[in-house]
């Protein structure tokens with residue numbers, strides 16, 4: 001939060017809501033959701049008067065409220081919170097508007113000739129003075145030309161001061177925004193890291209789960225195969241196994257005899 005000083009609060013609040021509203025803001029400063037009855041009590045103000053002032057402050061955007069129903073009495077109680085950032089905004093806004101007015105005034109002073117009544121009744125520009133024949137419309141005295149060089153110098157000084165103040169204000173605001181952005185960026189990065197870590201853990205968990213499942217399946221397969229084998233072994237008759245061995249050896253014997261025949265043939269050819 002940009003720093004809002006007491007003098008800034010006094011300046012802004014008295015201008016946009018009235019000087020009598022300043023104590024309310026100072027009372028609320030640094031607290032949240034303060035009951036209107038507590039404020040009235042602390043400032044020793046009549047509750048209806050306080051509500052009127054709070055309404056003015058609310059219209060200027062300087063406070064916000066929450067209301068809660070009082071279960072015992074059945075009516076609503078308002079809880080108020082001061083919004084310091086609004087002071088910051090209004091403080092700058094008031095200065096920008098003032099600067100605009102000063103610039104307009106300077107332009108008028110620089111582009112016009114002015115005439116004064118020696119008795120201090122009026123100050124007229126050239127066209128107005130012509131209209132009144134260079135005589136004061138109040139007392140009839142002859143008007144005298146007004147040297148406004150000092151006014152112009154003073155206006156220029158004020159403009160420079162305000163311009164500098166606004167520039168410094170904007171600089172502070174920019175720096176604040178920058179620091180906020182950095183804060184937000186860091187927070188975002190932290191959340192992203194956390195999210196990734198969560199995802200990684202979840203994946204790991206799933207992987208482990210899948211591996212366990214696989215291991216279980218393999219185990220099940222092995223045991224079921226073993227069981228089958230046992231079953232097969234049990235169901236096979238010993239005579240069957242002997243027959244198969246015999247047939248195999250018979251085949252081998254046949255092959256060797258054919259080999260012998262072929263060698264005999266090749267010998268004949270030679």
Ligand SMILES: [Zn+2]
Nearest residue numbers: 117121136139
């Ligand atoms: Zn006069």
